[in-house]
Amino acid sequence: MSGGAASAPKPLPSSGPKSLREMPHPLATSSSEEMGPALTPSPDLLLPRSIADKDLSLPNGTPVDTSSPASSSSLLNRLQLDDDLDVETRDLFVTVDDPKKHVCTMETYITYRVTTKTTRAEFDLPEYSVRRRYQDFDWLRNKLEESQPTHLIPPLPEKFVVKGVVDRFSEEFVETRRKALDKFLKRITDHPVLSFNEHFNVFLTAKDLNAYKKQGMALLSKMGESVKYVTGGYKLRSRPLEFAAIGDYLDTFSLKLGTIDRIAQRIIKEQLEYLVELREYGPVYSTWGGLEVELSEPLEGVSACIGNCCTALEELSEDMTEDFLPVLREYILYAESMKNVLKKRDQVQAEYEAKLEAIALKREDRPKAHEDNAEAITCSKPSVISQIFRDPRASRWILLHLQEILELKRGVG
Known part of the structure; x- marks a missing residue:
């Protein structure tokens, strides 16, 4: 993987937000210099004029760049x-x-x-x-x-x-x-x-x-509690640069879409309010034209023009409400779905790192446990001989076996 693919996009400056066109793609190279000199396709690889003049796009309406010969x-x-x-x-x-x-x-x-x-x-x-x-x-x-x-x-x-x-x-x-x-x-x-x-x-x-x-409701609740127990209190050491770049890109993308959504809803609200005023304003000219005989024709024309504006504004508001806003909300929900996938990936990484730390701690505690056991046996030797066995033969037997145990411990260590 190249260095550009692993580099996270730069944060937005405080002077003002960037446009969507300026946002770097998380998997794109960080600079054009890394891509080398620009390549010009040969005339044989270019599309014919009859095809190039057409509006080529994918079935979902996404335009496709035909400047690249491969694409x-x-x-x-x-x-x-x-x-x-x-x-x-x-x-x-x-x-x-x-x-x-x-x-x-x-x-x-x-x-x-x-x-x-x-x-x-x-x-x-x-x-x-x-x-x-x-x-x-x-x-x-x-x-x-x-x-x-x-x-x-x-x-x-x-x-x-x-x-x-x-x-x-x-x-x-x-x-x-x-x-x-x-x-x-x-x-x-x-x-x-x-x-x-x-x-x-x-x-x-x-x-x-x-x-x-x-x-499976009970099983599902138990599994959810276990996952929260494992990953809830653990913080990732470091997310891989590739996923960090994608996460930053999604955060910025969601922020831009949220701003567009709020602006679009405000525009629709103002359009509907303006439409109500126009509908009240149009009949005024019709009434006025009935009172002024000499100005009747131009006033009726103004009233008809206002009626046409009402119809056009109503159609525009309906198009934004039924076509634009649902697609915009769908993009926002898709971005949230991608964030959830990244969070699950982080949970798996957190569980993996937590288990690695648990294994490392157990390996560190194992030598200390052996040393503590040997010291306990050595320190308890006089008390065992003096308090339990008063017989000298029993004392010699205990000392002999203790020496064998210590030699085995040294050999294992």
């Missing part, structure tokens, strides 16, 4: 195979739909239908249909984190109502959550390891999930 050659194959890959290789399809509201005496909640179609041998049937509520999805994610601690588990949408949403049973909120839960299961389905997890199988197939949840 350009692999990009074409990736774009050509992406459409056929899902259909030919996928053997597990999961969808979340049909939300229903359940009203009970103690609580009111929403359930979603989870439909599974598969050809895997791990499933007894080719198709399943069960209903799950949000806490069932949360249970699944916790189980995946416990059983797969080294994997990054996709985040769930936040349980509590976000700002600006009053009714968590409204159609808009329920539909937004359904889309997020559907994306959560699809990401697990596409994962080569998580999709074969036993708890995921039970989540998709079990009719009574609560009965399965109760199994």
Whole structure:
């Protein structure tokens, strides 16, 4: 691993925060000098103009840099195979739909239908249909984190109502959550390891999930207490530079995203307040136009213009609320998931270092214990002879055996 990969990014200066574009990547080189002189690709390796002029991006919308010849050659194959890959290789399809509201005496909640179609041998049937509520999805994610601690588990949408949403049973909120839960299961389905997890199988197939949840609760609590006992009071000596750089990058990245989230929510709030004022302001010009006959036409035009502004502002607010904010929150939750994975790695390292220290202490205590035993035997020799055995023959017998024991101790030492 190069020195640049192990170096942590510099802290932000106190004069002002850096932009995201200035943030160093944790696995990037610290300076351009280490990369050597810039390389210019030959004309044979460049993309044709007809392809280069197109907006090349990944299926998720991420733009791809085509200036590198290596990335350009692999990009074409990736774009050509992406459409056929899902259909030919996928053997597990999961969808979340049909939300229903359940009203009970103690609580009111929403359930979603989870439909599974598969050809895997791990499933007894080719198709399943069960209903799950949000806490069932949360249970699944916790189980995946416990059983797969080294994997990054996709985040769930936040349980509590976000700002600006009053009714968590409204159609808009329920539909937004359904889309997020559907994306959560699809990401697990596409994962080569998580999709074969036993708890995921039970989540998709079990009719009574609560009965399965109760199994292993006592064992889980005991294991959690033991982990806290082992790693709770221990501090890491030093985190490896590579993971320290990633942790610092995630902290800075989360800070930037949190700032963007707060600003976006404030913008939406001000837009909605401005929209209310515009809706009250537009009819004033219409009323005014009815009173002023000569100014009727321009005043009606101003009123219509204000109405168009209201429509455009309403669409803009809806786009930010439904498209921008959920994606931004998803990035924030993904960053938190990555932090949790790093914390688990630190717990494993802390447990490893604690056991190494325990072994070292035992090795140090072993010679001291041998010396203390020899001194105790030597010091107790006169008292044993004088108090227990008054017979001279017994005294000689004891002295002889004590000398043999001391010689054996010296030989072992």
